[in-house]
Amino acid sequence: MKNPEIMDLYSDYLLSSFSTATSVNLSQMLDGLISHDKISRFLGQKKLEPKDFWKLVKPLIRKIESNDAVLVIDDTIEEKPYTTENDIVCWHWDHSKDMNVKGINIVNFLYCSKTINGEEVNLPVSFQIIEKNERYYDVVSQKTKRRSATSKNEILREHLRNIVQLNRLVFKYLSWDIWFSSADNFDYVHKVLKKYFVSALKSNRTFALSMEEKRQGKFVNIDSINMESNRIYKVWLKGLDFETHLIKQVFTNEDGSNGVSYLITNDLELSFEQICTIYKKRWNVEVFHKSLKQNVLLEKSPTKYEVTQSNHIFASLIAFCKLEILKYKENMNHFQIKSRLYLCAIKAAFKELQTIKINYSTVIPIKSRPLAIT
Numbered sequence: 001m002k003n004p005e006i007m008d009l010y011s012d013y014l015l016s017s018f019s020t021a022t023s024v025n026l027s028q029m030l031d032g033l034i035s036h037d038k039i040s041r042f043l044g045q046k047k048l049e050p051k052d053f054w055k056l057v058k059p060l061i062r063k064i065e066s067n068d069a070v071l072v073i074d075d076t077i078e079e080k081p082y083t084t085e086n087d088i089v090c091w092h093w094d095h096s097k098d099m100n101v102k103g104i105n106i107v108n109f110l111y112c113s114k115t116i117n118g119e120e121v122n123l124p125v126s127f128q129i130i131e132k133n134e135r136y137y138d139v140v141s142q143k144t145k146r147r148s149a150t151s152k153n154e155i156l157r158e159h160l161r162n163i164v165q166l167n168r169l170v171f172k173y174l175s176w177d178i179w180f181s182s183a184d185n186f187d188y189v190h191k192v193l194k195k196y197f198v199s200a201l202k203s204n205r206t207f208a209l210s211m212e213e214k215r216q217g218k219f220v221n222i223d224s225i226n227m228e229s230n231r232i233y234k235v236w237l238k239g240l241d242f243e244t245h246l247i248k249q250v251f252t253n254e255d256g257s258n259g260v261s262y263l264i265t266n267d268l269e270l271s272f273e274q275i276c277t278i279y280k281k282r283w284n285v286e287v288f289h290k291s292l293k294q295n296v297l298l299e300k301s302p303t304k305y306e307v308t309q310s311n312h313i314f315a316s317l318i319a320f321c322k323l324e325i326l327k328y329k330e331n332m333n334h335f336q337i338k339s340r341l342y343l344c345a346i347k348a349a350f351k352e353l354q355t356i357k358i359n360y361s362t363v364i365p366i367k368s369r370p371l372a373i374t
Contacts, residue, residue: 183239
């Protein structure tokens, strides 16, 4: 990475700013000590990759590494409705909105661990920006569309290989939502990585209740049997040749309605409560995505090119890591820290306004002012 000191300044700027992140704004904040052209050139350097990110966060990760840690995987969309379309700013299916949205799709790998004092720390260890660099003709819509040459599941397995075999990251469990719960992913984690998974399944997935039924091809849908809550079922998921445990989790939504999720794991020693507790950590990635968008200006960069857009995302992830460390040191959550900075900014602005008013009243007598200023 060229000019790492500018990365440090730029990520600090993302933490302390409350408006659009621009090179001009940062240069002005530094009283011109660094020109906006130099900052722009920094963002326009060679695209920073996940391996560059690991080099920066590795010292922090090693301090909180734990044998019982959970690696949570999920993707998010940084919406860019008014930005010119390119290979990374394009249309993606948003499961939360049940529609296509224009933006940048990012697959994140969040490491959830605890300090010696029992404080929970969540830090990203890798990421991948989805590039739809292939064009194809869609017969149904009769339009030329974009697609990625590599699927998200292939991206997941490639990053896990790097994280486990190259980076030697220590953790016990992997967790993800239904969108990554393919048989290939389960098989890879169990046989190649030798790790445990605790993940959600769609209700239409099929399984056998015994190895004999599996050999006979007697598979049933999850939602076709009356599963009891608080009970563990031994099952053989279709496409897998090893035993797993399946549970039905019933929970209450915010609107008071009941929700149901089906969780599967290859750790046959876990109790029902332990399976639910581990999967609950998947919520940490939702909090992570929310903080990225609201606290470190992930979506507030007017950059136009793929390289600058990618490097801004890289800097936002670094800013999040700084915010997470501040959370631990200050015993405040991300939004409390941001509110604290905002209050300091308001106080500074108010103080400057009083100075301006004093200077203004010395030039124009109060009686002759067109407007009453108090």
